[in-house]
Amino acid sequence: MGDNKANINYTLHVYFTRYSSWGSRVQLILSYFNIPCDVKFYSMGHPTGAPPSRFAKGLLPALQVGTEDDDFVVEDSLAISEFLAEQHPELHLWPKDRKLRALARTAAAQMHSGFGELRNTYGANFLGKYTGNIPSTESVAKEIREMLELWNKARADTKKRLHELGEEDEGFLFGGFSIADAFFWPVLWRFRSYQLPLTGISEDGLKWMAKMWNDPVMKSQAREYFRQAENPLSRIEKYEDIFKGNSGVEYSQFTKDWEFDWQKS
Incomplete structure (x- = not known):
């Protein structure tokens, strides 16, 4: 990916966060620190609105990280949070001290x-x-x-x-x-x-x-x-x-x- 963050796009794939302990954590972090991200909501238990097959075997939330050339997925709310903290050290997602x-x-x-x-x-x-x-x-x-x-x-x-x-x-x-x-x-x-x-x-x-x-x-x-x-x-x-x-x-x-x-x- 290199260090060119300008070309990086985030997409958060998540079940509707009004019920989601895991997904709401990540959505809140993205919102609080104003990290640009597209959010795609999915239904749990409804065939209509189910997540795409790419995420069928994994647990949401999943953060799709894309550049102009490639993309990859980070799963689990703690792993996603740590990834975002590393990507944006200037925002201090963890305390400075x-x-x-x-x-x-x-x-x-x-x-x-x-x-x-x-x-x-x-x-x-x-x-x-x-x-x-x-x-x-x-x-x-x-x-x-x-x-x-x-x-x-x-x-x-x-x-x-x-x-x-x-x-x-x-x-x-x-x-x-x-x-x-x-x-x-x-x-x-x-x-x-x-x-x-x-x-x-x-x-x-x-x-x-x-x-x-x-x-x-x-x-x-x-x-x-x-x-x-x-x-x-x-x-x-x-x-x-x-x-x-x-x-x-x-x-x-x-x-x-x-x-x-x-x-x-």
Whole structure:
């Protein structure tokens, strides 16, 4: 490929991101850092709108990287994120400071490979809203506590390190917005959708959540998810009303005007 980035084109192949934990991470990174990219959305479970055969055996998201002469595909959200960070070092997709960068990479890797009980119990659905007696288990409750502890520690360590460096803290997990924040974006949906408890979260952790929910780029992504919902092909039945038949749980959907108020959480 050489170093001539001017001739490089990116195409993100992804399932509709209003349900996609993996795809929404990459789409958010591309949007936040203003990296030009065509995005092609596909249906999950619908023959109409299915991904092309080139991606039939792989898992989306997939980033097609093309030049005038050739192209290749990078799969997996973490691999794609690392590739983009290497391609665009001037954008600092990871924190500039090596210590914060290591902490951010650690956090993203933990989210990428861990918290399986939480993710499998509560499917990602940006619009979905559950109220009532939400089913849980001790293993899920344990992972929720671990998640909150991770966020608390990230913010505490970051504030300390930025103070040492004499640098501004923008309020994201590791100072400025990074890949790590994008990797926790879909789990914030789950905390909202399933009314998951925030017991034990620090004030700085809550402020980070508010920072994410109120950021203009995240709000723009939210509007994108609502637009996707207007397309019947974007609907994935298995992620809709997953507790159907449980009389103690009521399912509805959030409206576009929802706001996160950290002082009331």
